[in-house]
Amino acid sequence: MLLLKIVPFLFIGIGLLNVIFPRTAWFWNVGWQFKNAEPSEAALLMGRIGGLLAIGIGIFLLVSGL
8 A cells, every 4th residue: 555655756756857867867777788878869858758747647646546
């Protein structure tokens, strides 16, 4: 039961990370696999969009009480 209460906050936290620090989120997700790799602007944009979606899902879960 406690895990279900934590999930919305995890979505919101990960979403905020992607929106505020997309380069760091990209590195944690993909960049660690390559040497001297840099994300493209498209990858950063998609990370931000994904972060906004994660925040929206987290708020929905928090408000709906699922």
